Amino acid sequence: MIIIGASGHAKELLSILPEEQLIDQLYFFDEITPNLPDKLYDVFPILRNTDQVKEIFTHNTDFAVGIGRPQQRYQVSQKFKNLGGTLTSVIAATASIGQYDVTLEPGINIMSHVIITNSVILGEGALINARTSLHHDVSVGQYAEISPGCNITGGVTIGNFATIGAGATILPKIKIGDGAIVGAGAVVTKDVAANTVVIGTPARVIKVLE
Template sequence: MFWIVGAGGVGREALDTALAAGMPVAGFLDDRAQGSTVRGLPVRAPKELAAGEGYLIGIADPAVRARLAALLDGLGGRPVTLVHPRAIVAPETELGPGCLVMGGAYVSSSVRIGAHSQVHYNATVGHDTVLAELVTVYPGGNVSGSVHAEQGATVGSNAVVLQGRRLGRYAFVGAAAVVTRDVPANTTVIGSPARPMARRGH
């Protein structure tokens, strides 16, 4: 039995994943919805997690995931890794604590995925790739082999990251972008080939 942190869209998709995997969920932890019920489950405040209880963060924003993981670990929470039975995780692949892998995802051989990272439905992660902590691959994202995504990087829906590229800390690859060059930290890229998004007013 564990709690899903966040009762929004990704949280409910995490619940779908848990139901498919036969893993019982106690309810949701969400400050905004505490005291209500979502999908028939109770919603409590994150600070109410008891020591030793399991949790999985079902929130897309990596900075928010980092803050909540620190809070819940400080309370003695236990991060749970959740993989949909219709996802494929190949041999010699390591999933860190608190990872979420949704249905239809394909994670290839010899991949390392850090704590609290997410691979959404129908996304792919190629061989020998390293996804650091708090990385997100949105639905349909295609991360090729030997890519290194640093902490908090995000690959948007249907985006492609070509082989051997590096995504810096908290880099963001826009939907349907094609990454042909390394992306610096804290940079948003869009288009094909992907280029940094122009800042307004410049």
């Protein structure tokens, strides 16, 4: 398996990978960050170009996205799919996931101690960070990022490429539009339009993104 990225969120993914994936050959990929060592933690090789990726894909096409930002997650996913890769989910063993009417699309990251109840949908590439709770009838869009410690209450809809800041609470049946950003610690009491930034308690609009 290849994890895209060799810092930040990629290091967190390493901490929750099942042992069988660590026993199998594991690589990281980073063609941007300067001055990286040849191996992460002196153990895992860091690939620096797509020719190396293609070589790995001749015997294992699995890859996971170790990048947090929604648009970047999407872009690198498409790039690696085009190279012949298979977008793969990484789910912590400590995550609690409901048994009924739960849809988990490919490429999701569900981190440590996440709680997901029943009737929940996670779109492709969604990132659910540690100690977040998603309650009944929640829908999370493609490549959305939910930061650590969020409380997403029942019936909430979060759009594609949206970002929910650390410790935010979204009240029941609220809709968060595509590309919207909810600030850390915000309490969202009404719908948030697409490409809109909100902060505070209760959350208020501070910016509309172009």
